[in-house]
Amino acid sequence: MSYALSFLDKSPIHGPEGATAALQRSLNLVKRAEDLGYRRFWVAEHHNSPNLASSSPEVLIAFLLARTSRIHIGSGGVMLQHYSAYKVAENFNLLSALAPGRVDLGVGKAPGGLPLSTRALQQAYDPERKPSFAAQLAELDGFLSHGDVGQSQTESPLAFPVPDQPPGRFLLGASAQSATLAASLGWSFVYAAHIHGDATAITEALSAYRTAGGTSALLAVSVITAETNARAASLGGETRRFRVEVEGGQAVNVGSEEQALEYVRQSGKTQYQIEERSPRLIRGTPSKVHVELQQLHETYGVDEFIIDCPLSDGAQRLKTIELLADGRTAIAA
Missing domain, CATH: 3.30.160 (Double Stranded RNA Binding Domain)
Known part of the structure; x- marks a missing residue:
């Protein structure tokens, strides 16, 4: 097996616990993932969601970076439509300067919430002047690239600081349009099969990405695993x-x-x-999960999987990380 494993965390609030407990669990998860050789640990952005504690990935990324030493940590992803591309670039350049070579900027097109939160986030925008998502992403890419840092700033500001190593750039999506946009900017593309797992749609998007010159495609999938298939089947989960x-x-x-x-x-x-x-959900023992991941690896030519565990129970989320790591040859650190 020749694929890497990474983990997506939404900091779910389980039962009567509070946000502090959920965020402490995110810290415990990333430390364990680092110990076991996972490549990345990403945190999501959700708004007006009482059962999820991760509303500001940039803040949580900084917290997790400060308490780990090797694993890549990033956003899965920043919901760019709500924000200034310039400010996003400043945030991630600063994170990258604090933790060189370990920061990933994943960007999503979705709002990360329902219309009430979107209106609250965007109420300062003039709708007539708000750029398209593609224009925002291109602007963000330009700010991250810096150009010649010695150039005049009278026409366009530069997003300081300039890190020794810029953040990794990933576009999250589930369409050929998003895939082509990622390729046009030289960004990695993460197909969100944990949301839309139709085989034809995956093929079309990844084909469009590669046809447009894209070179780094990842696949996000949902996984529910346990020591036995029966136990995995009994765990439920939002699927x-x-x-x-x-x-x-x-x-x-x-x-x-x-x-x-x-x-x-x-x-x-x-x-x-x-x-x-x-969604593309893989359920079963670790060996069964790895068989299916290997099949996806061979079918779609992807070398890294972003694992989403659709369970809120912290013990089971930790168990997912540990059980999948038992197939150590599947993890390319």
Whole structure:
């Protein structure tokens, strides 16, 4: 086996515990992942979500970097539509200067929440002047590249500090359009199969990425693993995804039909479509999981998997990291 494993964490709040406990668990998870040779540990961005503690990945990344020494830590991802590309570049250049060679900037097109939080995040924007996502990403890429740091700053500011090693750049998506955009900027592309796991869609997106000149594709998948297949089957987990599109708005993916209907309600629209999507979920013993990962590795030519564990129980999330690491030859540190 010749693929690397990385882990995506959303800092879920389990049962009656508070956010502090959930974030402490994220720290415990990243330390264990580092000890076991995982390549990356990414944290997500979610807004107005009472069951998730990770609303600001930049802050959490800094906390985790300060308490680890080797593993790459990054965002999975920053929801760029809400922010100034310049400020995102400053944040990640500063993180990269603090931890050279260990910072990943993953960017997503989704809002990371429902319309109420999106309006709160974007209320200072003039909608007529807000750039497209593609324009924002290109602007961000330019700020990260710095150009000639000795050039005049009278026309365009530079995003200081200039780190010795810039952050890794990853675009998260589940479409050929996103894949092509990533390739056009020389960014790595992470196909979100844990959200939309249709085999044809994966093939089309990765093919589009490579045709456009992309060279580094990763695959995000959901994994529920245990010592036996029966135990893995009994663990449950949030395994359904719904794509909701309202008239004149952005299509988004949510975790339940109830969330999809709430999205529609908050949008105030009457014309909408809701479509259930099937995430790529691998469930079973570690050996069964690795057999399927190997098949995906060979089918799609990806050399790294971002593992999403759709369980909120902290003990089981830790167990997932440990059990998958038992197949040590599958992890390229």
